[in-house]
Amino acid sequence: MNARMTLLFAGVLLAAVPAAGGNALPKPVRDPRIAALVARIDPARLLADDERLVAFGTRNDFSDTSSTPTHGVFGARDWIVKQFRAIAATSDGRMTVALDTYVQPKTPHTPRAVTESSVIATLRGDEPGRIYVMSSHYDDCDGDCTDGKGFAPGADDNGSSVAAVLEAARAMARMHFHGTIVFACFDGEELGLWGSNHYARELAAEHAPVLAVLNNDVIGNARGGDGSYEPMVVRIFSQALPLGTIDARVNAIGSENDSPSRELSRFVAEVTPVYVPGFSVRQIFRDDRFLRGGDQESFQNAGFSAAVRVTEVHENFRHQHQNVRVENGVQYGDLPKYVDAAYLARVARMNVAAIAALALGPAAPGNVQMVLEHLGYSTTLRWTKAADAAGYEIVWRATDAPQWQYARPVGDVLVATVPVSYDDYVFGVRSISARGLRSVAVYPEPVRIHVAPPKGSSLP
Ligand SMILES: [Zn+2]
Numbered sequence: 001m002n003a004r005m006t007l008l009f010a011g012v013l014l015a016a017v018p019a020a021g022g023n024a025l026p027k028p029v030r031d032p033r034i035a036a037l038v039a040r041i042d043p044a045r046l047l048a049d050d051e052r053l054v055a056f057g058t059r060n061d062f063s064d065t066s067s068t069p070t071h072g073v074f075g076a077r078d079w080i081v082k083q084f085r086a087i088a089a090t091s092d093g094r095m096t097v098a099l100d101t102y103v104q105p106k107t108p109h110t111p112r113a114v115t116e117s118s119v120i121a122t123l124r125g126d127e128p129g130r131i132y133v134m135s136s137h138y139d140d141c142d143g144d145c146t147d148g149k150g151f152a153p154g155a156d157d158n159g160s161s162v163a164a165v166l167e168a169a170r171a172m173a174r175m176h177f178h179g180t181i182v183f184a185c186f187d188g189e190e191l192g193l194w195g196s197n198h199y200a201r202e203l204a205a206e207h208a209p210v211l212a213v214l215n216n217d218v219i220g221n222a223r224g225g226d227g228s229y230e231p232m233v234v235r236i237f238s239q240a241l242p243l244g245t246i247d248a249r250v251n252a253i254g255s256e257n258d259s260p261s262r263e264l265s266r267f268v269a270e271v272t273p274v275y276v277p278g279f280s281v282r283q284i285f286r287d288d289r290f291l292r293g294g295d296q297e298s299f300q301n302a303g304f305s306a307a308v309r310v311t312e313v314h315e316n317f318r319h320q321h322q323n324v325r326v327e328n329g330v331q332y333g334d335l336p337k338y339v340d341a342a343y344l345a346r347v348a349r350m351n352v353a354a355i356a357a358l359a360l361g362p363a364a365p366g367n368v369q370m371v372l373e374h375l376g377y378s379t380t381l382r383w384t385k386a387a388d389a390a391g392y393e394i395v396w397r398a399t400d401a402p403q404w405q406y407a408r409p410v411g412d413v414l415v416a417t418v419p420v421s422y423d424d425y426v427f428g429v430r431s432i433s434a435r436g437l438r439s440v441a442v443y444p445e446p447v448r449i450h451v452a453p454p455k456g457s458s459l460p
Contacts, residue, residue, distance in 0.1 A: 023406040025395065028274050029436035033175065034356045038275045038349045040171035043341035046348060049163035050220070051336050052079065054153040059140040061104075061114060061188055063148035072148065073139055073187065077117060080138060080185050083166050084121040091173040094124045102198045104188060110146055118195035121169055121183040125359060127387055130179035131203075132358045133213040133307075134168055134351050135196065135295055136161030137189030140334070143323040145190045150323060155336040156312075157320050158189070160220030164348035171352055178388055179211070179359035186295055189217075196295035200302035212264050212358055212440070213307035215296040219347040220339035224314025231340070232278050234347050237309040238265040239287035242300060254399055257285065258426060258443040260306035266403055267440045268308075268354040275353035279346050282313065283402060289315075306440075310347065361437035362388040368429045370422060370444035371415075379422040381429055381444050382415035389431035394418050395441050396425040404428065404441060 053059065056076040063072030069079075081097060088095035099117040106113045119138070140154025153159075162185050169183040188194025196215075203210055222231040238261035241250060250256050262285065269281035288294055288309055299307035316338065324333030365383035373380070381394055391412045397405040406425075409432060410416035428441030 023408050025404050025407045028271055028357075028438060030274050031357070031360065031435060031437060033360060034353055035275055037171050037175060037356050038352050041167055041345050041348045041352060043345040045170075046160075046163045046167050046344050047336070047339065047341040049083070049166055050155055050159040050339055050344075053138070053159040053162060054155050054336050058142075058148060058150065058152040059138055059154055060142075060145065060148040060150075060152050061116060061139050061191055061194075062111060062146050076138055077119060077187065080119045080162065080166070084119060084169065084183070087166070087169045087173050088121065091123060094176075095121055095169075095173055096124075097121045100195070100199045100202065102194075104194050107192070110191060116187045116195060118184060118186040118188075118199055120185075120199065123169070123173060123177070123181040123183070125177045125180040127178045127363075129209045129387070130359070130363060131182060131208055131210045132179050132355050133182040133184060133210060133215075133299070134165055134355055135182075135184040135186060135213060135215045136165045137186040137195065137217065137295055138162045139187045139190050139195075141190040141321050142333070143321065145321075151333075153324065153334050153336065155334050155339050156220040157218045157334055158216075159336075160218065160339055160344050161216035164216055164219060164344060164351060167348050168352050168355070172356065175356070175360075177356070177359035178361075178363075181355055181359055189295055193293065193295055193298045196298035197301070200298040200304065203304070204302040210299065210304040211306060211364075212355075213296055213299045213304060214268070214310055214351055214354060215294055215299075215307060216310045216347070216351065217294045218311050218315060218320070220312065220344045221316065221319075222313050222340060222343045223316065225316035225318055226314070228314040230313045231343055232346070233280055233282050233313040234350060235282045235284050235311050235313055236265045236268060237284045237286060237288050237296075237311065238262045239296075239300060239305075239307075240285070242305040253446055254426070255443060258428070261300075261308050263428070263440050263443065264306045265308050267358075268350070269403065271354050271357045272350045276346055276349045279350060281350070285402075310351070312343070312347070357437060358440070362386055362390075362431035362433040362439050364439040364442050365389070365392060365429050365431050368442040368444040370427060370446045372422075372446050372448045377421050378417050378419045379425075379427055380415065380417040381427060383429050383442070385414065386431040386439065388433050389439070390434040391432045392416070393430050393432055393438065395428045395430060396420060399424070399426055
């Protein structure tokens with residue numbers, strides 16, 4: 001049996017249909033378990049936690065290093081640990097809370113070395129090989145990121161996200177997931193992504209299977225400084241292909257828009273409206289805003305390339321990295337009165353829906369390949385078995401479309417052919433669980449297979 005016949009017999013060859021006919025992307029199933037988790041998110045508790053963080057006066061990385069339980073970044077850290085410990089007590093021993101501590105040496109931009117710690121709560125899943133991260137940073141910065149003395153409320157940047165991570169952990173701690181979920185509150189973000197960098201490198205050294213990172217940073221308001229207002233939209237920033245993976249083949253096969261971060265962004269955009277009605281993700285296909293950065297970069301740099309940034313839809317720069325003051329009648333500063341609890345709750349629910357769909361759903365198919373055997377009018381894909389998959393689905397979209405447009409379930413097989421030309425579409429494969437949950441789609445690596453011509457053929 002030659003390679004082509006093997007493919008035909010091992011998989012399914014589906015009847016020819018035009019790209020759109022009968023292949024519209026199905027609306028994701030609404031899993032009642034996920035809906036129940038999302039319903040636990042409480043706007044009042046989010047606001048109360050954010051206000052509690054603000055009450056530490058400053059969370060500057062150079063605030064007082066003496067043990068001060070009520071003031072400064074170290075008091076805030078201890079408060080976050082206490083919250084996670086209370087949450088872990090509800091998890092049946094599956095959640096552990098740890099400090100990731102390190103000494104950050106003095107840099108040209110900092111006054112001295114400083115010992116810092118990120119707070120990491122890990123909710124263990126029942127399968128190895130799958131880790132999903134929801135992250136935030138708890139340090140903050142007013143006009144001067146090394147001045148630990150001033151009032152730096154940091155309500156939106158980034159008390160909003162710490163509150164969301166805590167609330168998500170509260171909502172999810174009792175549920176048993178397939179994947180392990182890490183709830184992370186990093187320090188040292190404002191001065192150079194120190195905390196996330198230290199933690200991501202540790203994960204890389206352990207070869208930890210981090211499959212997705214939703215890094216939340218500035219998620220508490222939908223009203224921009226220019227008056228723009230969209231309370232039902234959030235932005236997700238996703239990088240293009242990671243450095244080191246870009247070569248001439250990218251141009252040849254047109255894979256530049258199918259990095260792991262973009263597939264994760266597409267997944268979150270698809271799942272969100274199912275659990276947060278009317279709320280949508282605006283996918284921004286770049287790593288971050290201009291002149292800015294975030295903790296997702298630390299994960300990317302450590303080799304975990306499915307890492308995206310979640311940020312409010314419009315920002316108000318009068319309320320970020322500003323000393324609290326009134327100037328010409330205008331209030332500056334990152335104060336809690338500018339945090340919109342209802343909006344923050346929507347973003348927190350989006351996180352819970354996406355992380356729960358990942359960790360309750362099937363693992364993504366492995367080693368996905370597009371088989372290039374000869375010039376033709378169809379597309380053959382193959383992959384390896386995924387945990388918790390009851391079947392698989394081929395998805396595709398026009399090369400200039402941002403989101404998957406078409407899908408076809410192909411059953412519990414490891415190779416399948418769809419009668420759509422690979423020349424004109426981008427393809428992916430995703431797993432389907434018995435309950436109908438989908439994994440993130442995996443972009444196929446094109447592989448060329450050489451088949452000997454039939455005997456007596458005049459073809460070269
Ligand atoms: Zn920030």
